[in-house]
Amino acid sequence: MAPRPHWLFGDQLGPHFLDPRHGGPDRDAPVVMIEAKSVFRRRRFHRAKAHLVLSAMRHRAAELGDRVRYVRAETYREGLRRAVGKAEVTVCHPTSRAALSLVESLGRAEVLPDRTSLVSRDAFERWAADRRGKHLRMEDFYRWVRQEHELLLEAGEPAGGRWNLDRDNREPPPRDARTLGVPAPYRPREDEIDDEVRHDLDRWERAGEVRFVGRDAPRRFPATRRQALTALRRFVRDRLPAFGPYEDAMLADDPVLSHSLLSAPLNLGLLHPAECVERAEAAWRAGDAPLNSTEGFVRQVAGWREYVRRLYWHFGEDYRHRNALGHRAPLPEWFRELDADAVTARCLSTVLAQVRDTGWTHHIPRLMVLGSHALQRGWDPEAVTEWFHHSFVDGYDWVMVPNVVGMSQYADGGRMTTKPYTTGGAYIDRMSDLCGRCAYRPDRRTGAEACPYTAGYWAFLHRHRDRLSRNHRTAQAVRGLDRLRDLPELLAEWEDRGDAPP
Numbered sequence: 001m002a003p004r005p006h007w008l009f010g011d012q013l014g015p016h017f018l019d020p021r022h023g024g025p026d027r028d029a030p031v032v033m034i035e036a037k038s039v040f041r042r043r044r045f046h047r048a049k050a051h052l053v054l055s056a057m058r059h060r061a062a063e064l065g066d067r068v069r070y071v072r073a074e075t076y077r078e079g080l081r082r083a084v085g086k087a088e089v090t091v092c093h094p095t096s097r098a099a100l101s102l103v104e105s106l107g108r109a110e111v112l113p114d115r116t117s118l119v120s121r122d123a124f125e126r127w128a129a130d131r132r133g134k135h136l137r138m139e140d141f142y143r144w145v146r147q148e149h150e151l152l153l154e155a156g157e158p159a160g161g162r163w164n165l166d167r168d169n170r171e172p173p174p175r176d177a178r179t180l181g182v183p184a185p186y187r188p189r190e191d192e193i194d195d196e197v198r199h200d201l202d203r204w205e206r207a208g209e210v211r212f213v214g215r216d217a218p219r220r221f222p223a224t225r226r227q228a229l230t231a232l233r234r235f236v237r238d239r240l241p242a243f244g245p246y247e248d249a250m251l252a253d254d255p256v257l258s259h260s261l262l263s264a265p266l267n268l269g270l271l272h273p274a275e276c277v278e279r280a281e282a283a284w285r286a287g288d289a290p291l292n293s294t295e296g297f298v299r300q301v302a303g304w305r306e307y308v309r310r311l312y313w314h315f316g317e318d319y320r321h322r323n324a325l326g327h328r329a330p331l332p333e334w335f336r337e338l339d340a341d342a343v344t345a346r347c348l349s350t351v352l353a354q355v356r357d358t359g360w361t362h363h364i365p366r367l368m369v370l371g372s373h374a375l376q377r378g379w380d381p382e383a384v385t386e387w388f389h390h391s392f393v394d395g396y397d398w399v400m401v402p403n404v405v406g407m408s409q410y411a412d413g414g415r416m417t418t419k420p421y422t423t424g425g426a427y428i429d430r431m432s433d434l435c436g437r438c439a440y441r442p443d444r445r446t447g448a449e450a451c452p453y454t455a456g457y458w459a460f461l462h463r464h465r466d467r468l469s470r471n472h473r474t475a476q477a478v479r480g481l482d483r484l485r486d487l488p489e490l491l492a493e494w495e496d497r498g499d500a501p502p
Helices: 038-042 047-067 076-084 097-106 121-130 138-148 192-206 225-242 263-267 273-285 291-314 317-321 346-358 363-377 381-391 397-408 425-431 452-463 465-469 475-483 487-497
Strands: 031-036 068-073 089-092 109-112
Touching (some): 031 076, 076 097, 097 109, 138 291, 346 363, 363 381, 363 425, 363 452, 425 452, 465 475
Parallel strands (some): 031 068
16 A cells, blocks of 8 residues: 655655654655745745745755655645645644644644654643643743753753853853854855745745745755754854853844854754754763853753743643733834834844844844834734744744743733843843944933833833732832832823834
């Protein structure tokens, strides 16, 4: 009996998705890949993201050769019908609820185990049940993952005697430095497949079939397994040693710093999280990387990334609609269009330009510049989530729903994190070089030079004074409102600004 065809989604591109030894399809199963234009019709993605995804899919199809049936169709259903008719198929567990719903609605697809995670859904649910109603905090989960997978352990205890080395990894950038001076990240070379993708995207846009946001510069992220492995190897060798201390820092002329840029190939399935953390740990054990940098990277991949993936499924479909703070304001056009030139605040303008030009910026600009401004302005958290999903090359539903609803916008009221992540300009000034040449001053709350983040921070605390005064993490800050003699002036100016670019 011939093996059933296996349907490969565009974020399931690594060899582990076709490995029968770990729950994959039969070794000789034909492969189906579907490029559905409806995905781009429904959402206005970043142009660089559309390019990366299509390039990665077409590269994978070229690698699979005669084994794959690659169909370009309007919808997934149409593509599947053209590829296999009414035949039964297998598919690895999709990464999004929408994709899983589609697969289940077909009535003829066997869902194989998830191949994207260190922690299975069942294992997470058992861990969550063992918490017996306690909050599912990332720190507890991270320690459990370290123990379960024996990561950075010595005789069963955390290497160096501490699970959490965050206090060693919060350094501001070196004073008067424009860059960290580390080797540049790996940059793949484009080829004829990229040329074809760019030609097709141009043609679709000219025909008015799709619309994108952002710029499609030469591809910056891996689109093949070989490129992804090269990027991982270069990061561990050249950039991991300096990663830890400055992972929360920001420099205008060095947006990448020592970050790995591996989130995109990880989220395309070109890399598995296990191989990333194992290579980092091997570098530490060989004396080629310090413990704090290695622990910081392991925390990002085996801790936060796994935690977010599992919470996406654990919290349920309604989680994306949570809006505990009652924020309803729409996203202004300048933000939706990534119009960095319309913005005066140097930090926000710089970060928006990074997103516009590359579809990427690291976690601190996402959280403390973009997300913080959205939170202070009271923008609709569901709209903010969609914006992050569409505007970032590594943005997927499972990534952005917990990250934005739970952490960035505090829209779940504290189910995921203990406090809102927002701050005044002093934090940005301390952790970056972005305030020095700005028209605004981080210590000014009112007047022409008032920093929009400093004013926004106090306006946010005032707007949610009752709720935040009952939170032990924010109560002291709320009490600070009573010491602000200029609070009425601050609030009046804040309201006058509206949604104009800061």
